[in-house]
Amino acid sequence: MAIHFHEGDLPGDPFAPGPIAVDTETMGLNPHRDRLCLVQISDGGGDEHLVRLSGDYSAPNLKRVLADPARLKLYHFARFDLAVIRQYLGVVAAPVYCTKTASRLIRTYTDRHGLKDLVRELLGAEISKQQQSSDWGAAVLSDAQKDYAASDVRFLHRMMPILNERLAREGRTELAQACFDFLPHRADLDLQGWPEIDIFAHV
Template sequence: MTAPATPSILLHRGDLADDVVFHGSIAVDTEAMGLNPHRDRLCLVQISAGDGSAHLVQILPGTPSPNLARLMADPSITKLMHFARFDVAILQHSLGVTVAPVICTKIASKLVRTFTERHGLAQLCRELLGVDLSKQQQTSDWGAPELTPEQKAYAASDVLHLHALWTKLEVLLHREGRRDLAQACYDFLPTRARLDLLGYEDPDIFAHRA
């Protein structure tokens, strides 16, 4: 058996390098100091073109990231995410752009894998791709000035498999006749993120209660 290739991980401090160009679709993930975009700053944005390499953009406090912002707002680039509701919200809050178009593998899984409640990225990669992801660094300090090799490897792993995962899930969406429904959910995500940032996560304006 051939050993899997070691992924190429490139770290960019402050912003994506000027000479990095993407086409078509990219996998995107974020790491922050916590789960409250108003309180917890964005620390890292991971990007992969699905080619076995990952670009890690370390966000520096007080330093703009115009190249990254343009990429996230580029309507010609589809952003593949897992639990895009959070990633879109913190990117929009931190970069001041509307992040679109977006595809969320977690939403796809919930729409078609109704036989399970296991929709986490690690579970999906294991069950659909036969890939085991380590979550050991998930709660580490992403605001540290220097990231450890373990943090970089963990961050990269969250985007390296999203293209393959979406390929599997899109087949299931078509099979179950829910691809159009999924797209409607994806198109709504930037607005859902704006509602969350305005505090409409609770109370949920879509809930039936006084």
């Protein structure tokens, strides 16, 4: 198990076949204003790859992996990651599986759907969120920042079958898939000016 740090792009495609877990770190929560600084990817085999981006978003290898329609992308809160990847890298990083969306559909007994809470309940593991609000645009990222970033993709593969089992148990598998399929469009709505407006609402 290792964390691999890359400047500007991936070194080809270092991942095994199958789903990849994806996360991003940015300078804030507004994709139009706050630049994309880091993309984290894992194939679930124990290694995490961190790609630091600082102005040059060409990254052809990274884009190829993210845009591959044959490779499922696992996210926790896909809506934001899809939007910021589309804004800065210009690709739709789909098809999508979102652990937060799945959690909201089946863990209706709680309002705690953050990654830390989900990992604790489903896997019995603890992750630190201490570096969540740190400066991701710094010239040098600390080891603590790198470990935090890697932890955001470290557990998604292990949680997916547990969430899928519960979705099936509650009869919500098809509903979840419809939500996952819509998420790239929800991200587009965010980017095009409807971040907080429910366009399906009566008023």
